[in-house]
Amino acid sequence: MRLQLNQVAARHPASRPGSTAALCGVDLQVAAGEHVAVIGPSGAGKTTLLQVMACALPPASGDYALGDHHPWRLSTRALHRLRGQLFLAPQVPPLPPRQRVVTAVLAGRLPAMGLASSLRSLFYPSDIPAAYEALSRFDLDDKLFERVDRLSGGERQRVGLARALLAPARLWLVDEPLSSLDPARARQALATLVACAQERGITLVTSLHQVDAALAQFPRIVGLRDGKIAFDLPTADVTQERLDRLYEGELPGEPVAVQAGAPPAVVMHCR
Incomplete structure (x- = not known):
């Protein structure tokens, strides 16, 4: 599913009247099946951008087309x-x-289910093997019948990602999927998400604070700062100088590092 934003401005739903817009005149196109990582400092507008893309937040001005x-x-x-x-x-x-x-996890299928089936699934899960398979992609198959409140924050985050594998969606919009994960789990979870999206031809847009993970897994990087696109480039063209400018003032004296030779991707196959 392709998407296109033309001069889109948007305000966060919780923003005060008269406050600065979270997005300011954003132009962005994503082709069907493309994978894009959005990076930038806190408050850059990444979450608001995903909400606009998900049709959860109408633009204050400009135009948004989805397909x-x-x-x-x-x-x-x-x-x-x-x-x-x-x-x-x-x-x-x-x-x-x-x-x-x-x-x-099976709630990921709700958009394709009727009301009666949706209510029934709350008490009688309809496809336990599918849920098991999705969880296994994130090493959570042993949590199949666990209660959500007994999971760690990282486990809950991976359950949220496993939902995507069952969703009848052609566009995945994922906001900071690694924030509660340790480095090893983060690499595995992101590699699984990207591999499954690629195998299914799904368009994937993900916001990330982990710059190295974005560079390792995505062919295209969009840098967002102060609600505006600072750069939109193939990963190979994202230099240390561009990253330093993107995060300038966020980490005094600590440039955002681009490791020489991105860490190898963990290849995960989605069935």
């Missing part, structure tokens, strides 16, 4: 159907604490 549709010109029912083709994974997954992991 052949302009979401905010559609009827309520048509917009709901379009949202069913998207998967947005927030940094903190919205998982009910007393819910079983198997139910939480």
Whole structure:
């Protein structure tokens, strides 16, 4: 699924009236099946950008097109159907604490289910093997029947990612998926996500604070600062100088490091 933003400005839903827009005149195109990492300092507008892409936040100005549709010109029912083709994974997954992991993962299929089937799935999980398979991609198959509130923060984050593997979506929008993971788990989780998206031809846009992970796994990097695109480049063209300018003033005296030779990707196959 392709997407295009033309001069999009947007405000965070919790922002005060008259405050500076989180996005300011953003122009961005992503082709169907493309994988893009969005990086930048805290407060750059990364989360707001993903919310606009997910049709969760209307632009204050400018235009957003998703495939052949302009979401905010559609009827309520048509917009709901379009949202069913998207998967947005927030940094903190919205998982009910007393819910079983198997139910939480299978909830990824809800956009393709009718009301009766959706309600039934809350009490009688309909495809336990599919949930097990999705969790196994993130080394969580042993948590299948565990309660969500008994998981660590990193485990919850990986459960949120496992949902994507069952979602009937053509566009995955993932916000800071590694924030609660240790380095080894982070590499594995991101490699799994990218591999599964590639095998299915899914468009993937991910915001990341981990610059090295973005450079290792994504062919295209978008640098965002103060609500504006600072650069939009193939990974090979992202230099130390560009990163230093992007994060200038964020880490005094500590340039964002680009390791010579990005760490090898962990190859994970998605079935």
